[in-house]
Amino acid sequence: MRQETLAALKDKGFRLTKIRKFIVEIFYSSEAVPISAPELRTRLLAQNVKANKTTVYRELDFLSDQGIIVEINAGDGKKRYELQRHGHHHHILCLRCSAVECVTIENCALEDQLNSVDLKNFKVTGHALNFFGLCEGCRPYTECR
Amino acid sequence: MRQETLAALKDKGFRLTKIRKFIVEIFYSSEAVPISAPELRTRLLAQNVKANKTTVYRELDFLSDQGIIVEINAGDGKKRYELQRHGHHHHILCLRCSAVECVTIENCALEDQLNSVDLKNFKVTGHALNFFGLCEGCRPYTECR
């Protein structure tokens, strides 16, 4: 999959730089956990790949424009990204440690009704359902920080 | 309502400053539209009330701590606040102009099932359902900016 993605980019005239290849690899190997820009930088650094923060932000924009990743909003103020191919689903955020995981609601009656409806004179094009609570490690704590 | 809220604060030993009274008034007169910190500052200024941004942020924290307002997340990265008494409901965000309105889903089958469930080993304590699309004024445009 990673190879096809990279090949497709090259076909379009984009270059397969070291940083780009590492980033694509990181997204493919991070299935159920969306990644923020700062986290991505940290993960690159952990592999001894130094990337300026401007470069990281530009690469996230680029991969989004190319439809390879999508921005998700888990309910805290931070943008995270994940592979677009994962399709529509939802997210859960730990209020204490900010961990985020992807969740899929089974038999979600709303899904079919949520989109394409008119709400408050808005033309609705999508929705996001975020859960929050305490992750396994944070359950012992009351909440936050 | 505003008067009771202010009186209750005074009973607890807090002071009814000019800025605090204006802010409470603004929230009570802004029923279906949550307000961000920068917006709140602007609205104060429009009434010739100059408030340092630190003061505005501190007042939002204070009113949240007092249970008078709650922070809501409409899906863009920005924190907004609204009266707590409005109770649980959802929000819709315009992808072009960032306008936010409150929405209540009628016959929402999910509501009863969404909370108090275990997801991914998380202890779920709440959820947020955000819609996005184009507001009435932005409908003519394709999207964004």
Added chain:
DNA sequence: TTGACAAATGCAACCTCGTTGCAATATAAT
């Protein structure tokens, strides 16, 4: 293999939103 050209990168400077420590001010009870 070597150039050439455009894509990608790094850097510095800037922006918005939000926070902190501390000194100055204002509310409200006496």
Added chain:
DNA sequence: ATTATATTGCAACGAGGTTGCATTTGTCAA
């Protein structure tokens, strides 16, 4: 009017994110 302390303003800081511009690098063709 005094006083205690809640509140405010200010300056400085920090994270996350963006922009303009000069430099580097990937790609391809000679």
